[in-house]
Amino acid sequence: MKRFLKPWRLFLYIIFWLWFFFGKVSSFFWWGEIWELNTTVLVKEWDAIWDVFEKVSSWLTPMKLKWFLKKNPESISTLQPWSYIFSWDYSFEDFFAFLDAWPQVSYVPVTFLEWRSIYDIDAALTRKEYTYAWEYIDFVTNDLIINKYINRYEFLENAAEIWWLQTLEWFLYPETYFVDQSKDFIDQVVFLQLEAFQKNVWEPYQDQILGFNDYLGIQWYEAELTWHDMLTLASVIEKEERVDDNKDDIAWVFLNRLDSDMRIDADITLCYGLEEPYESCTPTIIVENLRDDTNTYNTRAVSGLPPTPIANIHVNSLIGLLDVKQSQNFFYLHDDSGRIHLSKDLPEHNRKKSKYLN
Numbered sequence: 001m002k003r004f005l006k007p008w009r010l011f012l013y014i015i016f017w018l019w020f021f022f023g024k025v026s027s028f029f030w031w032g033e034i035w036e037l038n039t040t041v042l043v044k045e046w047d048a049i050w051d052v053f054e055k056v057s058s059w060l061t062p063m064k065l066k067w068f069l070k071k072n073p074e075s076i077s078t079l080q081p082w083s084y085i086f087s088w089d090y091s092f093e094d095f096f097a098f099l100d101a102w103p104q105v106s107y108v109p110v111t112f113l114e115w116r117s118i119y120d121i122d123a124a125l126t127r128k129e130y131t132y133a134w135e136y137i138d139f140v141t142n143d144l145i146i147n148k149y150i151n152r153y154e155f156l157e158n159a160a161e162i163w164w165l166q167t168l169e170w171f172l173y174p175e176t177y178f179v180d181q182s183k184d185f186i187d188q189v190v191f192l193q194l195e196a197f198q199k200n201v202w203e204p205y206q207d208q209i210l211g212f213n214d215y216l217g218i219q220w221y222e223a224e225l226t227w228h229d230m231l232t233l234a235s236v237i238e239k240e241e242r243v244d245d246n247k248d249d250i251a252w253v254f255l256n257r258l259d260s261d262m263r264i265d266a267d268i269t270l271c272y273g274l275e276e277p278y279e280s281c282t283p284t285i286i287v288e289n290l291r292d293d294t295n296t297y298n299t300r301a302v303s304g305l306p307p308t309p310i311a312n313i314h315v316n317s318l319i320g321l322l323d324v325k326q327s328q329n330f331f332y333l334h335d336d337s338g339r340i341h342l343s344k345d346l347p348e349h350n351r352k353k354s355k356y357l358n
Contacts, residue, residue, distance in 0.1 A: 016347040041084045042107075044178065048078065052099065059150040072169045081107065081178055107178040110189065114174040114314035115238045118167065121312075130185050139186045140168040153194060155202040158210075159227060170231045172310035173197040193312075200315050208322045216255075223259045230321065235309035236299075238317040239278075246340045247320025252327045253342070262330070264299045272310040273297030333357065 041055050084099065093341060110120060110130070122136040139145055146165055150156045159165055173196035178190050208215070213224050225233070241250045257264050271281035273295035293301040297310065329342040331349035335356035343349035 007157070015071075033294050039086050041086065042178070043079055043081050043084060047079055047081070049099075049295055052079070052084075066189045107180055109176055110179050111176040112174045112193065112312065114171070114317075115242075115278075115311045116174065117272055117278060117311045118169050118172070119272075119275060120279065121172070123277045123279075125185075125189075128307075130179075136189075139140055140164075140172065140190060141166060149190075149194060153198060153202075155198065155206075156194075159231070165167040167308055168194070170235050171313060172312045173200060174312050174314060175200075201318060205318060205322065207316070213321060215322070219324070221255060221259065221326065223255075227295045229305055232305045232319045234313055234321050234346045235311045236264070236266050236306070237320060238268060238313040239341070240266055241317075241320075243338070243340070244320065246318045247317055249323045249329065249340065249342055250332060251326070253332050254328050256326065256328070256330050261303065262328070263301075263303050264305065266299050269310055270298035270300065271304050272306065 003293065018112065041052060043052055062357070079099065086098070086302070090098065108130075110125075111305075117122075118137050118140055120132070122134060125131040125136055126133045146156075146168060149168070150160050156165065156171065159171075168190065172193040177189065177192040178194075179185060179192070179327075181330070199225055202209075209230065212230055216223075217226070233251070236254065236286050237250050238249050241247050249260065254264050254266075256262075267286050268281075270286060270289050270292070271278055274281060274289070289295065289298065289302045296302055297306045299306065327342070328344045330345065331343040333341050333343075333349070333353060333356065335341065341352045341356055343352055
């Protein structure tokens with residue numbers, strides 16, 4: 001009996017019974033627990049199993065999940081980026097089996113590229129037969145729809161306080177989204193785009209956006225830009241410059257022109273006034289319309305910024321504007337290799353045109 005009660009043997013017995021308890025008895029409570037669920041979970045690309053559990057449960061701990069997967073490595077193979085509709089009582093094993101089954105709803109990936117306008121998006125969705133022509137445009141320029149979203153998003157509410165918000169252009173963030181074909185397609189798309197804007201633009205850069213005029217004052221810039229001006233200018237920068245490292249240079253060229261009451265002379269802006277996709281607004285069409293001063297988006301003929309933003313943007317174009325550094329440059333051009341050349345005055349600009357453009 002004394003040998004049995006020796007400390008080292010007693011320690012081994014305790015370890016054994018702890019292992020038995022956690023390996024056998026606890027499994028009855030953890031894995032046998034019935035879990036009532038009535039919810040739909042959207043699994044996005046690259047989501048991990050823990051991301052899914054966070055969306056549906058507060059009772060699961062990392063230890064429970066790790067323990068279960070260690071004992072049941074075959075429980076789940078690959079998470080599919082679909083929608084999973086839970087409407088039953090589930091045990092731990094049931095839940096994993098449901099995730100491993102074929103998804104309940106078919107989602108399609110839809111990609112929106114940066115510097116596209118609502119006219120480009122509408123044309124692309126129509127070509128793929130997701131929508132009818134002008135259906136997307138009518139939705140994002142509808143007053144009732146816009147007011148509904150103004151009540152939901154602070155960035156739209158702030159924008160509406162500054163100017164009459166006629167369109168959701170610029171707030172429709174470019175990204176790839178998974179859309180349920182069995183539900184209202186456009187309503188889902190616009191919601192996802194605004195959610196992405198909230199996440200990628202408003203939340204991280206809100207303070208810089210609202211304090212931009214103070215920042216310009218530090219740079220000795222006298223003119224003030226409203227938030228509407230900022231959004232519009234950022235969209236022009238998006239269209240005029242594809243290289244992120246050059247965006248701040250382009251931004252200050254436009255700021256210098258605005259401050260000096262010069263036209264900003266961005267050819268591409270007039271295309272928006274034609275209400276055509278940019279892909280169909282060819283150089284020939286631009287040249288034919290350069291003198292049209294009835295087109296309020298034609299910055300070759302009309303002073304100031306366009307009336308509204310002219311495209312969605314990637315956040316890098318906004319960063320290029322927010323981080324702009326003072327310069328004396330008023331002109332720029334791109335050579336045949338795409339490299340940018342800046343000039344302080346028109347004679348210098350003309351010399352560089354002769355040198356770099358064939």
